[in-house]
Amino acid sequence: MEEQRFTVLDLLDLDLKEQNALGLRCIGGRKGLPREITVPDLNRPGLALSGFFESFAWQRIQIFGRGENAFIKKLEDENRIDSFEKLFSYPIPACIFTHNLAPGRNFFRLAEAADCPILQTDLSSSEFTSRVLRVLADIFAPKASLHGVLVEVYGIGILLVGDSGVGKSETALELIERGHRLVADDVVDIRCVNGSILMGQGANKVIGHHMEIRGLGIINVTHLFGVGAIRDKKQIQLVCTLEEWDPDKVYDRIGTEERTTEILGVRIPELVIPVKPGRNIPIIVETAAMNERLKKMGYHSAKEFNQNILRWLESENARAAYFNRDEYL
């Protein structure tokens, strides 16, 4: 996947809802808006303002809260603006003022001269920091694009993969018909959030929730099955690999050994489901989802079953030993 530049303008343009909104607007240095944000991190430039520039994290967005702004005011009043000049000699991506604060005249003038955008938000520093870090983590998360279908079955995000023509879309269609949800068909964009969670969504909002079914062509799932049948994004919790039944291959018959597959460095449970005429794949996928939920609740069907068998066989052993001794007595 091609790397996209993420600029300050993109940050301003982000369409975020209520509790995620950043409330940003540009109050100066507009010419610098195409500056790229390269690091998903922030810096409070208190030390820099006081003139200490060793290890100054200039690559990061600089956050000015009440403290920094008061300090800027004090420096402006005392006409000690050399630290501002030094600050803007670095190609800072953007300066963001929280609490709807605005810096003094000299700071503005130097920012304009250096083409450094000055943004303002009505949020408090801590709230803005946590929101913007969340947003940046999302944008800078490792990404991958996989060929497959992502569905939500009983609340479990299942990625159906396999060669084309094996019946991924048909399986998904049957699952939707049975009241489950489609997240993405054909191309699934995956982001690794927090290093351990895989979020999947459709590659394109325009294409989203359309499916190609052989013999039918393109269908619109939202219109056919209603909004209840779709979902924008979902964590991937299980991978089901569909493949043509190979008579020489050994398929898992017990399920005590857990197979996993790796996507973006995260291990996800994987099931290999052989496809053969007469096998109802949607029902198998549905059962796999419920079994996965049971496992999450701490009940592992296959392991529990085997433990019961072992206990039973042991009691048989004990009985046999006891009776044998009886015979000898």
Add this chain to the structure above:
Amino acid sequence: MTERNVTIKNRAGIHARPAALIVQTSSKFASRIWLEKGEDKINAKSIMGIITLGASFGTPIRILAEGADEEEAAAAIERLFESRFEEE
């Protein structure tokens, strides 16, 4: 019809894993294969059947095979029992 007599040599008896091994092995042959424990006779290609047999350590089992490759099939199953299902 080929017949072999074996006893279970692994301590745990036939639990899920050995049962799966028996099914995998017997499924490779075209012959019909059965396991017999006392009065009970079950199909060696059915995993649940083998487990239900409840064959614990020291139990005598009779392997029966019938079909074109019955000799090889019986021998292969016998080898599994002799190798303690690759356990211990």
